[in-house]
Every structure is written in C-alpha cells, then in structure tokens.
Amino acid sequence: MEEAMNRRKAVGEQYRTADNLSARISIHKKYSINQFGFGNWIASHYAFRPGSEVLELGCGTGEMWRDHLHFLDKNVHLLLTDISEGMVSSAKNTLGVPKNVSYGVVDIEDIPYETGRFGGVIANMMLYHVPDIEKALSEVRRVLSDEGRFYCTTHGEDGIVPFLARTLQAYGVADTTNKQFTLQNGEGILKKYFSNVQRFDYEDSLAVTNLEDMLDYIDSLTGISAVAGLGRETVKAALEKKMVGGVLRVPKEYGLFICRK
Numbered sequence: 001m002e003e004a005m006n007r008r009k010a011v012g013e014q015y016r017t018a019d020n021l022s023a024r025i026s027i028h029k030k031y032s033i034n035q036f037g038f039g040n041w042i043a044s045h046y047a048f049r050p051g052s053e054v055l056e057l058g059c060g061t062g063e064m065w066r067d068h069l070h071f072l073d074k075n076v077h078l079l080l081t082d083i084s085e086g087m088v089s090s091a092k093n094t095l096g097v098p099k100n101v102s103y104g105v106v107d108i109e110d111i112p113y114e115t116g117r118f119g120g121v122i123a124n125m126m127l128y129h130v131p132d133i134e135k136a137l138s139e140v141r142r143v144l145s146d147e148g149r150f151y152c153t154t155h156g157e158d159g160i161v162p163f164l165a166r167t168l169q170a171y172g173v174a175d176t177t178n179k180q181f182t183l184q185n186g187e188g189i190l191k192k193y194f195s196n197v198q199r200f201d202y203e204d205s206l207a208v209t210n211l212e213d214m215l216d217y218i219d220s221l222t223g224i225s226a227v228a229g230l231g232r233e234t235v236k237a238a239l240e241k242k243m244v245g246g247v248l249r250v251p252k253e254y255g256l257f258i259c260r261k
Contacts, residue, residue: 025063027206027217031250034204038254041202042124042153043068045256050075052119055143057108058082058126062091069098076119081106108136116145123152127181137193141261149260150194156183156253160206163251164218164227167238173226183255194259206250211236214248 028038042064048054050073059065059080072078080095081104082088088103095101106112108123109132121144130136140150157179165175181189183199190197208214215232227235242248 024217024220025061027208027213028252030213031206031208032204032252033207034202038202038204039064039068042151042256043071045200045258046071046120046122046151047149048072048076048120049147052145052148053077053079053117054120054122055079055111055113055118056081056122056124057106057111057140058123058129059091060087060124062094064124065095065101069095069101072100074100076100077102079104079118083107109139111139111143113143115142118143119145119148121148121150123150125153125155127152127154127186128178130180133181133189134192137190141193144261146261149258151256151258152186152190153254153256154181154183154186156255158251159253160217160250161221167242168227168230168235171226171230171234171238173230176226183253186257190257190259194261196260198258199255200258201253201255204252204254206248206252208248208250209246211239211243211248214239214250 032038034041054072054076056078059082062080065078065080069078078101080088080091080101082091083106085105088105092103097103108126108130121140123140127133127136144150155177157177161177162175165173165177179185183201187197187199215236218227218235221227239248
C-alpha cells in the first residue's frame with residue numbers, strides 16, 4: 001500500500017504541470033525518423049461507432065488530438081480526462097471546447113461513470129504509471145461497452161532509456177525503466193481482462209543532431225534518476241562519443257494494443 005501511494009505521489013508531482021511531458025514530446029517531433037508520426041499512427045487505428053462516447057484516460061496536454069479531432073465522426077463525443085488537474089487545464093488550452101469534446105479529472109482506478117457507457121476507451125503511454133494496474137484494467141473493462149474497444153499504447157524494454165543507461169553504464173547508471181506494463185508483458189496482462197488482444201508495433205528511432213535537446217529530454221525523466229548527479233557536461237561528453245557524422249542514433253520502441261471484451 002505504501003509503495004502504491006509513493007508511486008502515485010511521484011507521478012502526480014511529475015505530471016502536475018506540462019513541462020516534463022512537453023520536453024518529451026518535443027524531441028520526438030524534432031528528431032523521429034518515421035515521418036508519419038506516432039500520433040498519426042495511433043489515430044489511424046481508431047474506429048469508433050457513430051453516436052458513441054469515447055473516454056480517454058491520462059489525456060496529458062491534449063496535444064495528441066490537436067490535429068486529429070477530424071478522425072472522430074461528428075456524432076462521436078470525446079471525454080478527455082487526467083488524474084492531474086494541471087494536465088486537464090493544459091488540454092483545454094490546447095484544444096478549447098469543441099461541441100463534441102468535454103473534460104474531467106478522473107483516476108483510472110476509480111472511474112466515476114456507469115457500466116458499459118463507452119464505445120471506446122483510450123489510455124496512451126500511462127498504464128505503467130498506475131499504482132494498481134489490476135484495479136485500473138478492471139475499471140476500464142467495466143465502463144467499456146460490449147461492442148467497444150480499448151486502445152492503449154506503451155513503450156518496449158529496449159528503447160530510449162535503456163539506450164541511455166547502457167551509454168552511461170561506466171558512471172554507475174542503471175536502467176530503472178518502469179516495466180510494469182510494456183510491449184513485452186502487456187499482452188499477458190491485458191488477456192486477464194479482455195478476450196481479444198492485438199499488438200501493433202511502430203517502427204521508429206531518433207536521429208539527434210543537437211545534444212542540448214537530448215539533455216533537456218534526459219532532465220525530464222525519472223527512470224534514470226542517477227544521471228542527475230553527473231552533470232550535463234559529463235552526460236554530453238558520453239553522448240558525443242556515440243555520435244556518427246554529427247548524429248546520435250537512439251532506438252525507440254513503442255506500440256499499441258487494441259482489446260475487445
């Protein structure tokens with residue numbers, strides 16, 4: 001119980017404002033090799049029935065929807081929620097209040113909506129943060145309609161943070177990535193609650209040319225906290241050794257699960 005409370009507190013502080021999340025979004029926008037874009041790729045998988053309600057949990061800054069509201073049928077209503085009031089405010093600032101969009105502060109472990117209400121539920125890059133993922137997925141299944149789909153994205157176990165940990169291993173930096181819910185173990189976890197689970201992988205990597213951007217990204221992370229004591233110049237020197245032709249190649253591992261009851 002204490003561990004879950006500490007995790008919730010840490011996540012709440014990390015996402016109280018949009019600064020950390022914005023730093024992470026920025027580096028992907030600037031340096032991703034796959035020009036289609038992760039957000040475009042995710043949205044291309046969405047399929048919502050006309051007239052249905054869609055619940056997003058952990059909506060963050062709402063940036064994902066800035067250029068994707070047109071994916072929604074005009075009769076589909078989108079309810080954007082986050083456990084952080086600061087994130088909900090950021091989402092409102094990003095998107096405004098279109099007629100088919102509303103907002104709320106919601107904890108995925110205690111969703112305050114009736115059973116079977118939503119034709120779609122979305123949880124992007126957030127399930128690994130949830131203190132009690134079993135309770136969370138039980139709640140998601142409860143509010144999902146019999147015909148609905150649950151869409152959730154996550155990272156893999158050989159992406160950016162593991163790469164950084166390997167690069168800085170000589171300085172005692174270890175990979176402490178949160179592996180509660182990853183591409184590797186997510187399917188097994190989801191199958192406890194959903195009879196049909198499909199996995200889709202997004203092929204991409206970073207080609208970073210300005211290491212200051214990479215250092216800002218690292219500063220936003222909590223998964224490799226030991227880096228904070230090294231200082232930016234030490235980290236920068238280690239990253240420079242990995243550069244080839246002025247480019248730092250960084251692996252990315254992300255994907256999507258689509259689930260049905």
